[in-house]
Amino acid sequence: MVEDERRMAAALQRGLQAEGFAVDLAHDGEDGLHQARQGGYDVVVLDIMLPRLSGYNVCKQLRAEENWVPILMLSAKDGEYDMADGLDLGADDYLTKPFSYVVLVARLRALLRRDAGRRPAVLSAGDLTLDPARRKVARGDRQVELTPREFALLEYLMRRHDEVVSKAEILEHVWDTFDTDPNVVEVYVGYLRRKVDAPFGRNALQTVRGAGYRLAGDGG
Amino acid sequence: MVEDERRMAAALQRGLQAEGFAVDLAHDGEDGLHQARQGGYDVVVLDIMLPRLSGYNVCKQLRAEENWVPILMLSAKDGEYDMADGLDLGADDYLTKPFSYVVLVARLRALLRRDAGRRPAVLSAGDLTLDPARRKVARGDRQVELTPREFALLEYLMRRHDEVVSKAEILEHVWDTFDTDPNVVEVYVGYLRRKVDAPFGRNALQTVRGAGYRLAGDGG
DNA sequence: CAGTCTTCTCAGCCGCCTCTCAGGCGGGCA
DNA sequence: TGCCCGCCTGAGAGGCGGCTGAGAAGACTG
Numbered sequence: 001m002v003e004d005e006r007r008m009a010a011a012l013q014r015g016l017q018a019e020g021f022a023v024d025l026a027h028d029g030e031d032g033l034h035q036a037r038q039g040g041y042d043v044v045v046l047d048i049m050l051p052r053l054s055g056y057n058v059c060k061q062l063r064a065e066e067n068w069v070p071i072l073m074l075s076a077k078d079g080e081y082d083m084a085d086g087l088d089l090g091a092d093d094y095l096t097k098p099f100s101y102v103v104l105v106a107r108l109r110a111l112l113r114r115d116a117g118r119r120p121a122v123l124s125a126g127d128l129t130l131d132p133a134r135r136k137v138a139r140g141d142r143q144v145e146l147t148p149r150e151f152a153l154l155e156y157l158m159r160r161h162d163e164v165v166s167k168a169e170i171l172e173h174v175w176d177t178f179d180t181d182p183n184v185v186e187v188y189v190g191y192l193r194r195k196v197d198a199p200f201g202r203n204a205l206q207t208v209r210g211a212g213y214r215l216a217g218d219g220g
Numbered sequence: 221m222v223e224d225e226r227r228m229a230a231a232l233q234r235g236l237q238a239e240g241f242a243v244d245l246a247h248d249g250e251d252g253l254h255q256a257r258q259g260g261y262d263v264v265v266l267d268i269m270l271p272r273l274s275g276y277n278v279c280k281q282l283r284a285e286e287n288w289v290p291i292l293m294l295s296a297k298d299g300e301y302d303m304a305d306g307l308d309l310g311a312d313d314y315l316t317k318p319f320s321y322v323v324l325v326a327r328l329r330a331l332l333r334r335d336a337g338r339r340p341a342v343l344s345a346g347d348l349t350l351d352p353a354r355r356k357v358a359r360g361d362r363q364v365e366l367t368p369r370e371f372a373l374l375e376y377l378m379r380r381h382d383e384v385v386s387k388a389e390i391l392e393h394v395w396d397t398f399d400t401d402p403n404v405v406e407v408y409v410g411y412l413r414r415k416v417d418a419p420f421g422r423n424a425l426q427t428v429r430g431a432g433y434r435l436a437g438d439g440g
Numbered sequence: 441c442a443g444t445c446t447t448c449t450c451a452g453c454c455g456c457c458t459c460t461c462a463g464g465c466g467g468g469c470a
Numbered sequence: 471t472g473c474c475c476g477c478c479t480g481a482g483a484g485g486c487g488g489c490t491g492a493g494a495a496g497a498c499t500g
Contacts, residue, residue: 164355208355210368
């Protein structure tokens with residue numbers, strides 16, 4: 001979600017998290033564009049009036065880069081741009097402020113559903129599965145208990161399975177900071193290994209020295 | 221393209237081939253499903269009303285097998301199924317007969333474009349491949365393990381394959397310095413040769429005496 | 441308020457990676 | 471044929487990235 005009004009952004013984040021969504025925030029256009037480029041998002045909620053880089057330009061830029069992540073645009077009704085502009089730019093849907101929270105969620109679900117056919121609700125990597133909605137993780141048919149932080153880390157790695165993910169990226173998305181000691185990531189990867197790999201003789205969580213970590217898509 | 225009306229299928233095939241697409245035909249659902257399972261298709265055009273196995277079931281079956289090839293569904297407007305059904309099944313787009321040929325091509329291009337964005341760029345030189353996102357290198361289908369420095373060097377050489385690249389350029393781009401002893405480049409080229417060339421009897425990493433190195437684009 | 445769980449910091453250890461060095465090889469040229 | 475210079479390579483030292491056990495501080499629960 002790219003939204004510069006912090007109170008509104010925080011409120012929507014809480015609400016959506018309660019619905020079971022995982023929400024990353026960006027507070028200006030530059031940051032939003034940067035995060036969207038990382039990929040891994042099912043949908044982007046994009047305000048038009050933003051500091052540094054307008055939502056208009058964020059959308060234009062993403063589409064120019066052939067990034068087709070679904071985008072739901074938000075705008076004040078007295079804004080410079082209107083719905084036709086938004087859709088012309090490659091947005092997938094459009095809401096005018098003030099909007100109803102319920103309507104926002106409904107539109108989001110519609111956008112997600114549109115993509116749902118291609119994306120399984122449960123993340124998997126080999127026989128390792130993670131269900132974001134139910135907060136459950138299993139190796140084969142054996143349940144694995146994880147703490148919230150461990151779960152968030154594993155979810156992020158599974159969404160990007162087979163890719164090498166740097167500690168900086170992990171800190172940004174899982175810890176929501178970037179200037180923390182990266183050692184905390186090493187510690188938590190260690191915890192995960194002891195829970196989802198070691199007891200099963202697996203090696204799905206691989207260290208890529210100097211680059212980050214990779215979760216093997218075939219489960220290690 | 222899975223379409224049982226032979227005249228229509230042949231006409232579309234000719235038209236699409238003229239646009240530069242390579243088109244395989246199937247005339248019933250069983251055959252279509254069988255061919256789609258072979259993989260290697262960028263998009264499937266799938267009629268709903270088909271002999272032996274309906275497009276509805278072909279789509280359902282493919283998704284159940286976690287085959288996420290983009291599917292464009294075609295149907296008669298008076299058909300038993302409507303657009304919502306098609307999309308719910310995991311189709312990516314939907315056209316109602318009669319449709320305009322121009323619209324079909326536009327939709328196909330949209331689907332292809334969407335997938336291009338989510339597919340990571342992989343560098344290749346002959347049967348040598350390097351995936352920057354996954355940090356993986358393979359000669360043919362054999363994985364090759366590289367250290368970070370080796371990987372960075374090979375990536376740079378592959379991005380400029382077939383060109384002669386001087387040691388100074390390599391130092392600048394891979395080591396980020398220019399006043400280092402160029403011998404380190406020689407050492408690392410040697411390491412790479414032992415990992416990606418020698419075990420396979422290849423000679424992709426060529427020395428151009430007095431000028432630098434060249435990575436043969438056909439893989440050596 | 442006690443007990444438990446979770447998160448995070450810290451410091452020490454380990455092993456791989458990086459780079460240097462020196463000797464060897466061979467192509468080109470006089 | 472013999473020399474020079476550019477390139478190759480084996481050996482080894484040192485550094486640094488990553489792992490882990492211990493424990494402190496904070497959050498939650500009953």
